[in-house]
Amino acid sequence: MQKIQNLIQSYKPLDFSSIDEKLLKEFPILKEWQKDELFMSFIESTKENYSIFRYSCTLNLELHLIPNSLFDYLEKILEANKNLGFSFGINEIQERKILFYSLRYNIQTKDILLSENQVFLRKEKSTFVVFQTEERKFIILKENNECVFKIYKKWKRENGESIKQFNTKTFKTSQCDYLFDNEILRNCFLQRIHTPILKDLNLLPTFLLSYLKVDFNLLKQSHTIQDFVESALNLKIPFNLNKLDLFTALSFGIFLQFIEEKEQNKFYQFALSKNCPKIKSDEAFFERTCDIFYKRKKFKVLDLYYFYLLKTIQLRGEEYKYNDESTLKDYAKLIYETKTMINLKIQSFQRIRQEHNVLIDKLNASKIPKSKKLKIHQSFVHLKLPKNFKLLKTERELFLQGEKQNNCVYTRKDKVNRGTSAIYDLDYQGDYTLEITKRKEKFIIFELKGKHNAEPTEEIYSYVREELERVNSKNTKIMEGKYYCSIV
Structure with a gap:
């Protein structure tokens, strides 16, 4: 145990039931905290699994809740590494992260503030320090049984270097699934x-x-x-x-x-x-x-x-x-x-x-969508094709076409709504899914597939192409589009 004390010599144990008079004079706020029922109730709820330590290398009052399991683990670390130098995070060598919490209290608002930190050991300096991870969580326990969670995450440059700005996520809740998901919070709120x-x-x-x-x-x-x-x-x-x-x-x-x-x-x-x-x-x-x-x-x-x-x-x-x-x-x-x-x-x-x-x-x-109309461009709506070219006008029709043909043509919904293409159910020597688009004011085939994405015969493809050539003009050769992707 003496070796551990040497390792954590900057951290002094603090027992709120018997605080040294000298420390009370140095930090009078501790006396007020001792009299505060809400704060002392929280301290009582942590006793089984955590100990309170004061970081002594600062003029400010800096308190930490350190898990008792850490000290058992430190003994094993020191024994295994007594002849070795080391510098590593506890979380790097143990499956379960060992966290300790910085502790503050606002006696006016009755807010208990915790910030999560991970333990970091440096034997060459005979001490351990707070290891601030890329993502940090701050927890505020409110008197009205709410908790505020704030998560700060450092942004990184492309080369991996951290910069000082933070991406912040904050939410407030009194839901049990959040309050009981953390050991300290669970013990605190159960005590209430x-x-x-x-x-x-x-x-x-x-x-x-x-x-x-x-x-x-x-x-x-x-x-x-x-x-x-x-x-x-x-x-x-x-x-x-x-x-x-x-x-x-x-x-x-x-x-x-x-x-x-x-x-x-x-x-x-x-x-x-x-x-x-x-x-x-x-x-x-x-x-x-x-x-x-x-x-x-x-x-x-x-x-x-x-x-x-x-x-x-x-x-x-x-x-x-x-x-x-x-x-x-x-x-x-x-x-x-x-x-x-x-x-x-x-x-x-x-x-x-x-x-x-x-x-x-x-x-x-x-799961079939409601019959919401697709925003089909008017040029496709007025396209005069034979009756066996059925224009799919609603999201429901588009979805059912995909179900019938075993493809995901429904994913083309956004493209249709942007007015860049239209989808048809073609009945010609079988059922086919046809997507028509425009290029240089000419209607062209973007894609033509049978059931399970089967390729059409040359006869079927020629039939569709001829119909499009007819609606474009009798003398203009249709420009065929590339097969950018298949309907899968």
Whole structure:
């Protein structure tokens, strides 16, 4: 430990419960901070994992929150490198970045200010210093349970040298998924909760808290899981959610939008049963969740319907297990994406496959754009071509042409709207997609493709060329455009 003290000799430990009188005279503001309930509550929330140090090589009060895990790691570093010189960042040799935070407090506004820094060691100088990365994050904890995040990123010249200007991104939030995503913030804000729901939060794995996409103040004001879920979803739920863990209860509440009222009790009983999986680890969590929109807001929830299918649908056997389970998961996902009501009466895997295909068609149909008119240049609109040249006039027609011909002609929408080309559905010895453009006031073929981008025969190509020559003039030879790209 003495070696570590030598390494960090410029940093002096500071205990707010017993500050030296000499230091209080030097920095009277510390005495005010000691009396401030909000600040001391924050300090208390950091004690388990962080220690406070004062940087002594300055006339200003400069405080840092340094993780306790750093000191254990420093001992290993010093032991392994006692005969070596070194200069490196902790983050360069450890998978998990070790950050420490500069700490300030504005007693007038009650703002706690943190700035993230990475540790940098320099043995030749027997010290460690703040290593400012290209991207720095500043966090302001507000008394009203909001956080302001400011991210500063240095711009770089083309030769890689940094310049002094900064690109700044700032946002303010009181959403739990942000407040609980950081260890210091999570401990601080959990300490601000004084209702019984804190016990339910403590029963969840800590990583899971950062997936609660709800306002922290709503969580803070809730006394029970029932209160919390009903407030979060603005929905009265006729089931006792207090029998479930908080995350499963929220997931169940969101799933009710997909279940007929007469079937909801059956689904509730499943959520209570041992067949409903419980979250035990980070890895298991991601395997057991899905994203669902509820009133235009995306939530990450337990994939309860998928697990219901696993327990109720008879699969085809061990050799098909992986494929069949994937089909069930895809089917459940299609239910959510198409907002289809869940049918809990389905019991056969064959029926699931049939419904799966129906939902795929439904999903594809939902992606078809509305019949918004394309801004086709008038010269193409008035182009007098035979009736088997069908001008595609709407985004919907353009999209369906791509579906029918298995190409992405829909990507030409912007080009059509700029007035530089027009797309036709040509019916001549089969279906073809034709793009016509203009060059030197002459209409020319830009591209002509069959289904799956098949090349047309010379006869078909000649037919189109002759029709364009006719509309240009009987005596002017058409100028053919280059095949700049293919419709894929």
